[in-house]
Ligand SMILES: Nc1ncnc2c1ncn2[C@@H]1O[C@H](COP(=O)(O)OP(=O)(O)OP(=O)(O)O)[C@@H](O)[C@H]1O
C-alpha cells in the first residue's frame with residue numbers, strides 16, 4: 001500500500017529535545033498506525049519516557065513535529081492534547097484509594113462533552129452504563145462498589161487504564177504498565193491491551209520482553225535518544241545491535 005504520512009494516527013518527525021545541551025530525544029521519526037500496539041524498548045535513560053512527555057505536551061520539544069490526526073501537538077497545551085484524544089498513564093498508579101472503583105471511573109468521565117441538550121437523568125444513566133462497561137473490560141466489574149484501596153497493585157494499574165478508557169482516547173500511552181505485576185496479571189494485561197487496541201492505537205513502554213512479544217505489533221528500540229532499530233519482535237530481538245546495548249545486559 002502507498003500510505004502517505006497523513007494516513008497515520010500519529011506522525012512524529014525529526015523530534016528533538018535538549019536539556020542543557022544534552023539531547024534526550026535526538027531527531028526521532030516514528031509513525032503509528034490505526035489500531036496498532038507499538039512497544040518502545042531500550043536501556044534506562046534511552047529517552048522512552050521523554051518521548052511520551054513530548055507527545056502529551058508535558059515537555060516541549062526543541063525541534064520537530066508531532067501530528068496526531070493531522071493536528072500539530074507541539075503547539076497545543078497539555079489539556080488540549082488530552083481533549084483531542086490522547087490519554088497517558090504514568091509509571092506509578094494514581095487512583096483514589098478512598099473511593100470505590102465506580103467512583104474512580106465516574107470522576108474520570110468527561111463531563112464537559114454532554115452538558116448541553118441532555119437531561120440530567122439521561123446523562124447519569126449514560127455515565128453509569130459507561131462505568132460498568134469499562135469496569136467489565138478491566139476485569140473489575142464484580143468489585144465495582146468496593147474501595148479501590150482494597151485492590152492489588154496490578155488491579156490499581158487496570159483501574160487507572162479504565163480511568164483513561166472512559167475518556168475514549170484514540171491514542172493511549174502506557175509507561176511500564178506491568179511493572180510489579182504477577183505473572184497472571186501480566187497475562188491478563190496483555191489480553192486487555194489487545195482488546196483496547198481493537199479501536200484505538202496504543203504506545204507501550206516496557207522492559208519485560210515476554211510481555212513485549214505477546215502484545216507488540218511493532219517494536220521501536222531507542223538508544224541515546226535515537227532509534228536503534230524498528231520492526232517485528234523476532235527481527236528486533238535477534239538484532240546484534242539490540243543485544244549489545246540492551247538485551248545482553
Ligand atoms: N526534564 C528533564 N530535565 C533534564 N534531563 C532530563 C529531563 N527528563 C529526562 N531527562 C534525561 O533524559 C534522559 C532520558 O530519560 P528518560 O526518562 O526519557 O529515559 P527512559 O528511557 O524512560 O529510562 P527508564 O527506562 O529508566 O525509565 C535521561 O538521561 C534523563 O536524565
Ligand SMILES: [Mg+2]
Pocket residue numbers: 048049050
Ligand atoms: Mg522511563
